[in-house]
Amino acid sequence: xxxxxxxxxxxxxxxxxxxxxxxxxxxxxxxxxxxxxxxxxxxxxxxxxxxxxxxxxxxxxxxxxxxxxxxxxxxxxxxxxxxxxxxxxxxxxxxxxxxxxxxxxxxxxxxxxxxxxxxxxxxxxxxxxxxxxxxxxxxxxxxxxxxxxxxxxxxxxxxxxxxxxxxxxxxxxxxxxxxxxxxxxxxxxxxxxxxxxxxxxxxxxxxxxxxxxxxxxxxxxxxxxxxxxxxxxxxxxxxxxxxxxxxxxxxxxxxxxxxxxxxxxxxxxxxxxxxxxxxxxxxxxxxxxxxxxxxxxxxxxxxxxxxxxxxxxxxxxxxxxxxxxxxxxxxxxxxxxxxxxxxxxxxxxxxxxxxx
Numbered sequence: 001x002x003x004x005x006x007x008x009x010x011x012x013x014x015x016x017x018x019x020x021x022x023x024x025x026x027x028x029x030x031x032x033x034x035x036x037x038x039x040x041x042x043x044x045x046x047x048x049x050x051x052x053x054x055x056x057x058x059x060x061x062x063x064x065x066x067x068x069x070x071x072x073x074x075x076x077x078x079x080x081x082x083x084x085x086x087x088x089x090x091x092x093x094x095x096x097x098x099x100x101x102x103x104x105x106x107x108x109x110x111x112x113x114x115x116x117x118x119x120x121x122x123x124x125x126x127x128x129x130x131x132x133x134x135x136x137x138x139x140x141x142x143x144x145x146x147x148x149x150x151x152x153x154x155x156x157x158x159x160x161x162x163x164x165x166x167x168x169x170x171x172x173x174x175x176x177x178x179x180x181x182x183x184x185x186x187x188x189x190x191x192x193x194x195x196x197x198x199x200x201x202x203x204x205x206x207x208x209x210x211x212x213x214x215x216x217x218x219x220x221x222x223x224x225x226x227x228x229x230x231x232x233x234x235x236x237x238x239x240x241x242x243x244x245x246x247x248x249x250x251x252x253x254x255x256x257x258x259x260x261x262x263x264x265x266x267x268x269x270x271x272x273x274x275x276x277x278x279x280x281x282x283x284x285x286x287x288x289x290x291x292x293x294x295x296x297x298x299x300x301x302x303x304x305x306x307x308x309x310x311x312x313x314x315x316x317x318x319x320x321x322x323x324x325x326x327x328x329x330x331x332x333x334x335x336x337x338x339x340x341x342x343x344x345x346x347x348x349x350x351x352x353x354x355x356x
Contacts, residue, residue, distance in 0.1 A: 019318035026352040027314050030345040032061040036326030036338035037083055041129035042090035049094055051077045054130045067131050075100050080340045083150035092126040093183045095147040095160045106199045111283055112170040119143045121162055125183050139177050139186055148251055149208045158183055159235040163204040171202030174219050178235045190237050192229050198285040203227045205251035212304050218244060220251045222289035224269055248292040250323040258332040262301040265325040265337055267293050272313050296322040300353045315344055
């Protein structure tokens, strides 16, 4: 159960609900203008993006300077499902799907997408800390929908999580893209497909983290658990797939902290203390799935993912979608956690994860 007492906030989340927001008493509201993901550039400035603009801050988010992401001649807008990385060479890389040019239609009679449904996945680079941006690089066509995570491995390889829509099978599959030249060119991995049918069926919206001897790809499903895949060849291919943690049909975010501790922020299968929640099926999915998003929870591991803590609820709000989390370690041990949906913005200190 969520630790008590709770903090009742004096603001509402949009657009799902007018219900009050309650925070774990060890969590603080994050008073910042923009939403995540956040990174730091090589000069220590905060960097984030929104739609067609990049934003830089010299004062920890109190004020921001905007810079143009795309030229006026380009039909581009970065989706809310995006990821940012500052590489070891100082290059800022944005992975995004282009919501300025998209189309989606699902045929109810066939329970399948139309062939003219599309949403492309791109990469765009900045070599001056986010002030100017190069021409977007196309990663993949099709209906790619989400760009959840972008990481750099100890080898120097960059790995971007990805997904796409199988038009014939009418479901999503996952894959990743790998770069060995600081994001200038990218190569696709093998596809990960677990079956299913429906406009939210299959496996998709995965998050990445590097372990000691492999890379972990933790992927959303409608089967009451995440689907785990592992790479032992620097992100070229994914093998050893298996069911992972119980979870609702929502993505997680994995993060290795400066301390070495691993954390996962996600939506549990059911509300804490309960064993049920309303389920959705039909065109959404051939199986009934929990869409529990009223609570945002966190777990941690001190042994590189071998053992994990019990989930602790960070925030809850009736009928809200506290989901699609981003995690930024603003200072060692200080976590900024924001959500794409409902735009929850909170601050959590790492020491409270392990305090008694």
